[in-house]
Amino acid sequence: MHDLPGFALPLLAAILAGGLIGFEREWRGRAAGFRTHILVCLASALLMEAAVSQGSWRFAPLTGTEIVSDPTRMAHGVLTGIGFLCAGVIFRSGFSIHGLTTAASLWITSAIGLLFGAGLFALGAAGTVLTAAILVVLRLVDLKLPRKLVVDADVTWRRDDPDTERRVEAALADADRARRADRFELVDDGEGVRRSFSLKLEGEAALKTLAARLRTIEGVTCYKLDPRND
Structure with missing residues (x-):
C-alpha cells in the first residue's frame, strides 16, 4: 500500500495520454476510440509498473544476494500482445485496407504507456504530443495536398x-x-x-x-x- 502514491502519477499520465490520442480516433468515428486507447495505455503502464517494482513482490532474496530485474522483457511481451488487438481493427473491403492508422495509434499508445510506467515522463509526454500532432496536424496537411x-x-x-x-x-x-x-x-x-x-x-x-x-x-x-x- 505504501507504494501506491508513487504509482499514481505514472497511471494518471497514461490515462491522459491514452485519452488524448483516443479522442482523435473517436472524433473521426473509428472502431477503437476514446476508451480503447485509455485502456491500452493504462494496461501498459500497469504492467510496466509491476515489472520495475519486482523487488517489492512477495518474495525476499537470500542473504548476500540481490534481485536484478529486466523490465524490457515485460515491454516486449506487452507490445507483442498489442499486435493481436491491432489486427482486430484492420479489415479489407474490396481493394481497400482500412484501420491501419488506428492500429498504429494503438501500438504507439501502448509504447507511451510503457514509458510512463517506467517513470520516463518526459519521453512519454514527448511521444504523446508527437503522436497527437501526427494524427491531427498532418491529417490537415494531407487534406490540402493535391492528389487523386x-x-x-x-x-x-x-x-x-x-x-x-x-x-x-x-x-x-x-x-x-x-x-x-x-x-x-x-x-x-x-x-x-x-x-x-x-x-x-x-x-x-x-x-x-x-x-x-x-x-x-x-x-x-x-x-x-x-x-x-x-
Missing part, C-alpha cells in the same frame, strides 16, 4: 440486360481509363450482377459526376462509391 481520390466502386445491374454492362464500363472508363476490376458476383438469387472496381478520380467533383452518370444508366439497380480514407 482513390475510390472503391461496386456497381450492380440486372443480369438479363447485356447493354447495361457496356454502359457501366464506358462511364467508368471516362472517369478513369486505368481503372482496375476486382470481383464478379451474382446477387439477388442470380438476378443481378455485381462488379467491383478501383478508380482514381480528380477530386470530389469527378466523384459526383460519376455518381450522377451511374444513376442515369437504365438497368443499374445499385452502386456504391467508397473513397478510401483511413
